[in-house]
Amino acid sequence: MDTSREVDLVRRCQAGDEGAFKDLVERHKDLVFAFLAQTGLERSRAEDLAQEVFLRVHRGLPYFRGEARLATWIYRIVANVFAQETARRRLPERPLDDPADGLAGRVLGRADRQFGDLEVKDRLEKALQQLPAQQRLLVAGHYLKGISYEDLAQAFNLPLGTVKTQLYRAKRQLRHVLETSLR
Secondary structure, three states: OOHHHHHHHHHHHHOOOHHHHHHHHHHHHHHHHHHHHHOOOOHHHHHHHHHHHHHHHHHHHHHOOOOOOHHHHHHHHHHHHHHHHHHHOOOOOOOOOOOOOOHHHHHOOOOHHHHHHHHHHHHHHHHHHOOOHHHHHHHHHHHHOOOOHHHHHHHHOOOHHHHHHHHHHHHHHHHHHHHHHHO
16 A cells, blocks of 8 residues: 555544544455464464454554554554463464364375475474564564565664564574474
């Protein structure tokens, strides 16, 4: 969405236009849910937290000053909600054969290569769970969702160099965890 349309949408939301808020939710819901799902949360919990994110967006819109892009501001809310969730309880690991995930049905009858890909994905998800919450959010945001270093730095209120350093350390830790799990 271009900047002028984004500003108009925010102004309409701030004026109490519920249709504008529905449009805002529609434009950002897939990104919010996908990001939360990538962090290893169970689907139902990710859906609950996505709703919490949009409740906070609705409550916070009157205070949104437009100093950051709307998506960056929403991403910061997602990061805060996720951080509170991980502080409240340790995230459960999803079993490989979780029927809610649908993976079990897709794996049966597939080629060995596809099973190998699934095994690698499972190892990566488990390795991601071992990262500190902020690094997990940065990895998911940058590498899985394509959010730029600059937008992450703004969302987390961190210097750009700190974001790059944390991503470098996260990649190094992921590499180490994955290499040791393959031995």
